[in-house]
Amino acid sequence: MSFIDQKLVKEVSQVKLSPDIGSGPFLSSPDMKGLVDYMKSGRCKRVIVMTGAGVSVAAGIPDFRTPGTGLYYNLQKYKLPSPEAIFTLDYFRRNPQPFFVLAKELYPGQYDGTKCHYFIRLLHEKGMLLRNYTQNIDTLELSTGIPEDLLVFAHGSYASASCIECKHPHSREWVQKEVFSDRIPKCEKCERGLVKPDIVFFGENLPDRFFDLAKTDFPKADLLIVMGTSLTVYPFAGLISKVGFNTPRVLINRDPVGAATPMMLMRGHLGFDFGGNQNTRDVPLLGDCQETVEQLVQLLGWEDDFKNLMNSSTFKKDASIPSPSSDSASAPSVSSSISKTEKSEAPKKTQ
Numbered sequence: 335m336s337f338i339d340q341k342l343v344k345e346v347s348q349v350k351l352s353p354d355i356g357s358g359p360f361l362s363s364p365d366m367k368g369l370v371d372y373m374k375s376g377r378c379k380r381v382i383v384m385t386g387a388g389v390s391v392a393a394g395i396p397d398f399r400t401p402g403t404g405l406y407y408n409l410q411k412y413k414l415p416s417p418e419a420i421f422t423l424d425y426f427r428r429n430p431q432p433f434f435v436l437a438k439e440l441y442p443g444q445y446d447g448t449k450c451h452y453f454i455r456l457l458h459e460k461g462m463l464l465r466n467y468t469q470n471i472d473t474l475e476l477s478t479g480i481p482e483d484l485l486v487f488a489h490g491s492y493a494s495a496s497c498i499e500c501k502h503p504h505s506r507e508w509v510q511k512e513v514f515s516d517r518i519p520k521c522e523k524c525e526r527g528l529v530k531p532d533i534v535f536f537g538e539n540l541p542d543r544f545f546d547l548a549k550t551d552f553p554k555a556d557l558l559i560v561m562g563t564s565l566t567v568y569p570f571a572g573l574i575s576k577v578g579f580n581t582p583r584v585l586i587n588r589d590p591v592g593a594a595t596p597m598m599l600m601r602g603h604l605g606f607d608f609g610g611n612q613n614t615r616d617v618p619l620l621g622d623c624q625e626t627v628e629q630l631v632q633l634l635g636w637e638d639d640f641k642n643l644m645n646s647s648t649f650k651k652d653a654s655i656p657s658p659s660s661d662s663a664s665a666p667s668v669s670s671s672i673s674k675t676e677k678s679e680a681p682k683k684t685q
């Protein structure tokens with residue numbers, strides 16, 4: 335049942351439709367078949383993909399909130415008030431150690447992308463990817479070979495770092511060296527502030543690049559694919575309402591998140607309208623993200639290209655990063671090489 339008043343939706347929407355995508359509907363039906371037909375029609379050329387943690391789970395990155403894992407155990411001794419405290423500036427100022435323990439384990443360059451990431455790369459190879467907006471800070475997009483200019487790290491990344499007091503920038507290489515030597519990086523300029531990778535902590539502003547590109551990208555998209563995110567964190571979640579009023583929107587996720595609520599409407603956000611009798615564009619593809627992507631690839635007839643892409647992965651584990659499971663007490667120096675078992679943590683390449 336739909337409780338959306340379409341007239342009200344139009345009034346509160348901030349969306350500026352560009353003339354070429356102002357018509358519709360674009361899907362013969364708001365389901366997998368309608369989506370596949372549309373993607374194969376040649377009319378779908380500017381796809382935006384929004385991604386969250388769900389796309390990275392299969393990469394084997396340890397979840398620090400999962401009891402029983404080494405990472406959870408390592409962090410337990412710090413008696414964090416909550417797992418999220420690691421990502422608050424207040425806590426970081428008082429006790430930066432847990433963040434850097436986590437950062438060391440999760441440093442980019444240790445894991446290959448998943449099928450979801452390779453699907454996004456394939457969209458790019460097909461000339462259809464306008465941009466990938468990600469909430470993730472694991473940079474698996476880069477491991478997968480998605481060009482950096484097509485990526486927006488909405489919640490920042492490890493690519494740069496700065497002092498939390500004087501804001502002086504420090505290079506990624508320098509911070510990485512400090513972290514892997516088990517030193518807390520201190521500002522080389524003011525000599526008192528802590529240096530943290532430019533990952534957005536709770537209460538911090540999102541990068542300018544996020545706002546600048548979102549403004550121009552979303553109105554011109556002709557398809558939005560949302561994968562593996564609970565769509566609860568704003569302003570990221572609000573992006574789904576920034577595409578054209580008839581632009582198809584697909585949710586690939588375990589749960590049917592992002593559905594329209596009166597509260598969202600009040601804030602000018604157009605939630606998904608799955609099952610609504612006026613819905614012509616919102617497609618829920620619920621289930622395991624990796625499996626759904628495989629199915630979509632198959633229906634698109636892209637299996638060979640997908641397989642070739644995954645098999646030709648150029649991902650190499652960053653040789654300057656010690657094995658994640660290495661004992662921190664005897665952490666090797668940053669320049670020492672690691673054993674050549676790069677792909678041991680990578681997802682299995684299925685046939």
Ligand SMILES: [Zn+2]
Nearest residue numbers: 497500521524
């Ligand atoms: Zn400083």
